[in-house]
Amino acid sequence: MKEFEAEGRGVPEDGSNVGRDLRGWGHRWEDPAVFAAYVAGLREEADHAVPPRPGWVHCTQLWVVDADSGTYYGRIAVRHELNEFLRDIGGHIGYDIRPTARRRGYATAALREALPVAGELGLRSVLVTCDYDNVASRKVIETCGGVYEDERNGKLRYWIDTGAGHGTGEAGEAGG
Incomplete structure (x- = not known):
C-alpha cells in the first residue's frame, strides 16, 4: 500500500x-x-x-498474493451489481496492482480468476472499464475476452463473459 x-x-x-x-x-x-x-x-x-452503505453495492474483494512468499501484489474487486455510477464509470470489476508488480501478468491472472467468482454471484457477463489512455489495462481486459461496447466520460467499457451461462448479469440489457 x-x-x-x-x-x-x-x-x-x-x-x-x-x-x-x-x-x-x-x-x-x-x-x-x-x-x-x-x-x-x-x-x-x-x-x-x-446492507451496503448508501450509494454502494455489495462487493467481494480478492487479493493478489504470491502463494509461496505471501507477497501482496494488488487486489481485485467484484461488485455484485451495477448502480448508475458503476454502469457508466466503474463496472463490475476493478483492480489495482502495485507499481513494482505491473506489467508482469498479475492483473491478467487476477481478472481471469475473478470471472468465475462473478459467475458464482449469478453474473453471466461483467462490465470492466478502464481509462481511455490506459493501454496496459485495455490489453488486460481484451486478453481476458473483453468486448468493447463504448466510451463514456473518458472510460472505455467492455463486457466479458464469466462462463456462467445463467444468472441475471447486467449484460443482457446492455448487449454484452
Whole structure:
C-alpha cells in the first residue's frame, strides 16, 4: 500500500477502493487488531445480510498474493451489481496492482480468476472499464475476452463473459 501512496493514491480526489482504504486505514493497519477490523469490514461488503452503505453495492474483494512468499501484489474487486455510477464509470470489476508488480501478468491472472467468482454471484457477463489512455489495462481486459461496447466520460467499457451461462448479469440489457 505504501507503493500506491507513493504514486499519489489516497488523496481526497482518489475515489478508488485503494484511495479510500489509504485514507481510512493506511497509517493504522500495521496493528494486527486494526488489520483484522479492516478485513472484517471487507467481508461485510460482500455479505448480503449486511446492507451496503448508501450509494454502494455489495462487493467481494480478492487479493493478489504470491502463494509461496505471501507477497501482496494488488487486489481485485467484484461488485455484485451495477448502480448508475458503476454502469457508466466503474463496472463490475476493478483492480489495482502495485507499481513494482505491473506489467508482469498479475492483473491478467487476477481478472481471469475473478470471472468465475462473478459467475458464482449469478453474473453471466461483467462490465470492466478502464481509462481511455490506459493501454496496459485495455490489453488486460481484451486478453481476458473483453468486448468493447463504448466510451463514456473518458472510460472505455467492455463486457466479458464469466462462463456462467445463467444468472441475471447486467449484460443482457446492455448487449454484452
